[in-house]
Amino acid sequence: MKNREIAALFDEIADILELRGENVFRVNAYRRAAQNIEGLTRAIEDVADEDRLDELPGIGKDLAGKIAEYLESGEIDYLNDLRKETPRVLLDMLRIPGIGPKTAVRLHAELAIDSLEELKQAALDHQIQKLPKMKAKTEENILKGLEFLSRASARTPIGVALPLAQRIVGALAQLGEVDRISIAGSLRRFRETIGDIDILVTSSAPERVIRHFTHLDDAARILAEGSTKGSIVTREKIQADLRVVEEASYGSALNYFTGSKEHNIRLREIAIQEGMKLSEYGVFRAGGGARKKPRAGKKAPKEVRIAGRTEEEVYRVLGLPYIPPELREDSGEIEAALAGTLPALVELKDIRGDLHCHSNFSDGAATLKEIAASGKKKGYSYILITDHSQSLHIAGGLSPERLRKQLGEIDSINATLRGFKLLRGSEVDILPDGSLDMSEELLKRLDVVYIAIHSKFKMDRGAMTKRVVRAMENPYANVLAHPTGRLLGMRDAFDIDMQEVIRAAARTGTAIEINAHPARLDLDAAACRAAAAAGVMIGIGTDTHVLSELDYMIYGLGTARRGWLTAANILNTRTARQLVSLLQRKRRT
DNA sequence: GCCGTTTTCGGCCCGACTGTTTTCAGTCG
Numbered sequence: 001m002k003n004r005e006i007a008a009l010f011d012e013i014a015d016i017l018e019l020r021g022e023n024v025f026r027v028n029a030y031r032r033a034a035q036n037i038e039g040l041t042r043a044i045e046d047v048a049d050e051d052r053l054d055e056l057p058g059i060g061k062d063l064a065g066k067i068a069e070y071l072e073s074g075e076i077d078y079l080n081d082l083r084k085e086t087p088r089v090l091l092d093m094l095r096i097p098g099i100g101p102k103t104a105v106r107l108h109a110e111l112a113i114d115s116l117e118e119l120k121q122a123a124l125d126h127q128i129q130k131l132p133k134m135k136a137k138t139e140e141n142i143l144k145g146l147e148f149l150s151r152a153s154a155r156t157p158i159g160v161a162l163p164l165a166q167r168i169v170g171a172l173a174q175l176g177e178v179d180r181i182s183i184a185g186s187l188r189r190f191r192e193t194i195g196d197i198d199i200l201v202t203s204s205a206p207e208r209v210i211r212h213f214t215h216l217d218d219a220a221r222i223l224a225e226g227s228t229k230g231s232i233v234t235r236e237k238i239q240a241d242l243r244v245v246e247e248a249s250y251g252s253a254l255n256y257f258t259g260s261k262e263h264n265i266r267l268r269e270i271a272i273q274e275g276m277k278l279s280e281y282g283v284f285r286a287g288g289g290a291r292k293k294p295r296a297g298k299k300a301p302k303e304v305r306i307a308g309r310t311e312e313e314v315y316r317v318l319g320l321p322y323i324p325p326e327l328r329e330d331s332g333e334i335e336a337a338l339a340g341t342l343p344a345l346v347e348l349k350d351i352r353g354d355l356h357c358h359s360n361f362s363d364g365a366a367t368l369k370e371i372a373a374s375g376k377k378k379g380y381s382y383i384l385i386t387d388h389s390q391s392l393h394i395a396g397g398l399s400p401e402r403l404r405k406q407l408g409e410i411d412s413i414n415a416t417l418r419g420f421k422l423l424r425g426s427e428v429d430i431l432p433d434g435s436l437d438m439s440e441e442l443l444k445r446l447d448v449v450y451i452a453i454h455s456k457f458k459m460d461r462g463a464m465t466k467r468v469v470r471a472m473e474n475p476y477a478n479v480l481a482h483p484t485g486r487l488l489g490m491r492d493a494f495d496i497d498m499q500e501v502i503r504a505a506a507r508t509g510t511a512i513e514i515n516a517h518p519a520r521l522d523l524d525a526a527a528c529r530a531a532a533a534a535g536v537m538i539g540i541g542t543d544t545h546v547l548s549e550l551d552y553m554i555y556g557l558g559t560a561r562r563g564w565l566t567a568a569n570i571l572n573t574r575t576a577r578q579l580v581s582l583l584q585r586k587r588r589t
Numbered sequence: 590g591c592c593g594t595t596t597t598c599g600g601c602c603c604g605a606c607t608g609t610t611t612t613c614a615g616t617c618g
Binding site (some may be wrong): 023024025026027028029030032033057058059060061062063097098099100101102103132133134135137138141256257259261264265266267268269271272277278279280281 | 590591592600601602603604605607608609610614615616617618
């Protein structure tokens with residue numbers, strides 16, 4: 001799937017055009033095209049094969065040609081020419097916060113700066129403040145920006161950011177002065193990594209709330225402390241912003257600060273079409289019934305706020321149903337909302353059990369009894385025990401004898417329980433040749449068979465895909481666990497053709513896991529959506545090794561929701577009996 | 590460069606903040 005590559009190339013073209021001072025709308029056309037391609041749920045190669053590239057939103061004849069050219073030759077001539085004429089340092093400088101195209105061009109042209117090292121030196125030598133409209137502050141900001149660039153670039157995993165944000169919200173919510181409070185930003189949209197934490201409140205005493213925020217135990221450094229906004233760096237080195245807004249604007253502000261930017265742009269366009277204006281302060285209609293933006297020179301009529309208190313209200317006056325935050329990526333949710341076909345996203349209350357849990361038989365910490373007690377306490381009706389199979393020595397993989405013993409123990413525990421049961425499973429290794437690390441005699445005795453890759457990650461794409469497809473063709477293989485093996489920020493996904501895997505899953509009746517561990521979130525949301533569209537069932541499992549990790553379910557759920565999944569798409573919204581019967585259909589055919 | 594129950598030409602999202610300037614350009618989200 002070359003969607004991401006092509007999106008990156010179009011973004012690069014946009015950057016270069018902007019540096020050259022081209023028409024901003026042309027620049028935006030490339031950016032929007034990039035965004036749309038990246039958000040596509042199918043491989044752009046497939047769209048090209050059907051000769052339907054120009055039916056994609058934001059893609060016309062010209063861009064369709066450039067995509068086709070890239071798919072054919074691996075290059076875009078136009079971009080090659082642009083690159084030849086554009087000094088590399090200009091693109092490098094754009095990555096520095098605070099430097100945009102205008103400044104980058106000036107620094108290069110007027111100070112002959114050819115690298116980020118030279119830029120740093122120029123700032124340290126105070127060469128920059130010799131230029132008109134640049135002063136000491138400019139140099140200071142450039143140095144800060146450079147430092148940020150070298151240090152940061154890494155976004156924070158949601159598994160770190162969400163507990164921190166919830167802790168801050170909890171502390172602020174206790175204040176008498178805080179009325180409404182919510183997490184906003186990419187965290188509210190459940191992105192797998194986030195840039196900074198955004199929190200929104202209404203309050204009768206904004207300064208006091210902001211002061212409290214900037215002096216929290218979690219605050220390591222104060223970046224700003226004004227009358228409507230406070231900003232800190234936490235001890236985890238994550239930036240957190242607090243904004244205080246008016247009660248009457250809370251909904252529109254929450255919508256605005258939740259984003260995504262692309263979603264917000266679409267909403268504003270709809271507002272304009274309907275003769276309204278949307279901003280973080282509300283939805284406004286021009287007074288006097290004027291339905292068009294006033295021409296330059298004419299005086300604007302008085303504007304009246306017609307919504308803003310709640311997000312629901314904002315969507316309603318725009319003629320849309322409420323769109324859940326996880327869908328707000330401009331990846332089709334606006335069209336679905338207009339057509340009345342938004343999915344009823346799966347919710348936590350729909351989840352009846354956990355499908356991925358390790359006990360102390362392998363590398364987990366808890367006993368089977370403890371797992372059962374925790375699962376029952378969470379209100380689940382089952383947990384699938386998925387300890388490792390024999391080959392995975394490093395994780396205490398179970399020998400056939402140990403597995404038989406475990407199955408016996410599960411049965412006797414179940415005999416003592418009411419309204420809850422442990423399901424007999426295993427996370428069986430997929431061996432390098434695609435066979436399973438367990439005898440048929442044992443596979444037969446399991447309720448649900450998870451299969452997973454834990455060895456030989458570095459196979460080439462073709463071989464890896466074949467390996468996994470062969471494993472899925474095994475009639476006892478029920479759920480493919482963490483299909484790409486990625487560990488966010490630590491290990492890349494292994495090279496595998498996910499489209500092919502999804503097709504094979506659909507064909508063989510094998511489900512695919514969303515591994516809910518926040519370091520994995522694998523499948524990711526986009527692949528999830530593609531899998532569900534192909535009719536593949538999705539199981540959400542926490543990959544629990546210590547009991548507190550059973551709470552990771554929310555991350556898997558967030559990913560599922562970002563992937564447009566409903567309860568019907570998810571295995572563990574079924575009862576244990578339905579689940580097992582559904583999966584074992586494969587054995588009978 | 591894209592797009593059209595207003596348009597095949599003339600539009601294309603909104604506001605705040607910053608740093609530099611005395612009215613605004615550039616950048617950001």
